[in-house]
Amino acid sequence: MMKLAPSILASDFSRLGEVIKETGDSDVDLIHIDVMDGHFVPNITFGPDVIKAVRSYTDIPFDVHLMVEEPDRYIKQFVEAGADIITVHVEACKHLHSVIQLIKSYGVKVGVVLNPATPVDVVDPFLAELDMVLLMSVNPGFGGQTFIKSTLEKIKQLRRKIANQCLEVDIEVDGGVTTENVKEILNAGANVIVAGSAIYNKGNISESVREFKKHI
Numbered sequence: 001m002m003k004l005a006p007s008i009l010a011s012d013f014s015r016l017g018e019v020i021k022e023t024g025d026s027d028v029d030l031i032h033i034d035v036m037d038g039h040f041v042p043n044i045t046f047g048p049d050v051i052k053a054v055r056s057y058t059d060i061p062f063d064v065h066l067m068v069e070e071p072d073r074y075i076k077q078f079v080e081a082g083a084d085i086i087t088v089h090v091e092a093c094k095h096l097h098s099v100i101q102l103i104k105s106y107g108v109k110v111g112v113v114l115n116p117a118t119p120v121d122v123v124d125p126f127l128a129e130l131d132m133v134l135l136m137s138v139n140p141g142f143g144g145q146t147f148i149k150s151t152l153e154k155i156k157q158l159r160r161k162i163a164n165q166c167l168e169v170d171i172e173v174d175g176g177v178t179t180e181n182v183k184e185i186l187n188a189g190a191n192v193i194v195a196g197s198a199i200y201n202k203g204n205i206s207e208s209v210r211e212f213k214k215h216i
């Protein structure tokens with residue numbers, strides 16, 4: 001089952017509440033929220049207070065992608081703000097397994113994120129403990145970049161690992177996904193698609209979602 005997670009990074013921040021409502025009222029499965037700290041990535045976005053402020057605008061699950069150094073310092077705040085799934089970068093955690101355990105201890109879903117240069121094998125020791133692996137298909141920090149093609153091979157490798165262990169771990173792909181390449185990404189084995197510019201740069205959100213889904 002393919003899931004669509006629009007990334008609000010590309011949306012109009014001056015009307016964030018309405019954007020969340022309009023997105024939630026469209027045919028989407030998750031709302032992808034990019035949290036950037038200006039250290040792990042060279043950009044700054046929003047923190048838990050902003051997420052808390054918009055949480056009541058929809059019931060659609062919030063998929064919170066922490067591009068933050070040592071994210072364990074903030075997990076509790078993001079859970080309290082209303083995150084349903086929290087993903088952390090393997091490159092940003094000093095003690096990755098303890099961060100996974102910490103997130104699970106709050107009863108929310110957990111995922112790890114791999115940058116384009118990080119090999120898929122890093123998930124081997126704890127794949128069975130995860131709900132999702134997010135493969136970045138651009139270097140994190142900004143929307144509107146071009147999809148890195150080598151991600152397709154990483155998706156296939158990861159799908160094989162998940163199938164070999166008979167697990168039900170989602171593979172999410174984030175960065176440069178468009179109506180032109182989404183089919184190839186799904187065929188490689190991804191089942192959760194993040195799309196920012198492809199959804200929010202075209203005016204009406206529901207129409208963009210409907211149009212995007214025609215290509216799946």
Ligand SMILES: O=C(CO)[C@@H](O)[C@H](O)COP(=O)(O)O
Nearest residue numbers: 009140141143144176196197
């Ligand atoms: O996390 C990130 C960027 O760091 C992504 O979520 C982007 O926001 C995706 O945007 P598009 O590439 O779809 O415009």
